[in-house]
Structures are given as structure tokens and as C-alpha cells.
Amino acid sequence: MAKKKSCESCGTKSDAVETMPDPMTTALYPEATDHDEMTLCPPCATARFEES
Numbered sequence: 001m002a003k004k005k006s007c008e009s010c011g012t013k014s015d016a017v018e019t020m021p022d023p024m025t026t027a028l029y030p031e032a033t034d035h036d037e038m039t040l041c042p043p044c045a046t047a048r049f050e051e052s
Contacts, residue, residue, distance in 0.1 A: 009048070
């Protein structure tokens with residue numbers, strides 16, 4: 001059984017939590033290739049993107 005990841009922002013543990021490039025810096029600087037990796041649930045990833 002795979003271990004569920006924990007969201008960096010809200011702490012939710014779920015199969016939906018994914019490691020991804022930072023949604024905020026990806027939106028602000030799409031040409032950059034060195035975005036930090038973040039582990040976020042879908043609602044927190046959306047919220048971080050909308051903050052940008």
C-alpha cells in the first residue's frame with residue numbers, strides 16, 4: 001500500500017496530494033525552468049495559483 005502524501009499547506013493526507021512545480025512561480029515566470037517543488041492537495045494548489 002502506497003503511503004499517502006501530506007499537503008505542505010494544509011496538512012491533508014490524501015492520494016490526491018501531488019508533488020509539483022510551485023503553481024505560483026510557474027504562473028508568474030512560465031519561462032523559468034527552476035521552480036521549487038511543492039507537495040500540495042488540489043484545493044491548495046489552486047489557491048496558490050490564484051494568489052499569483
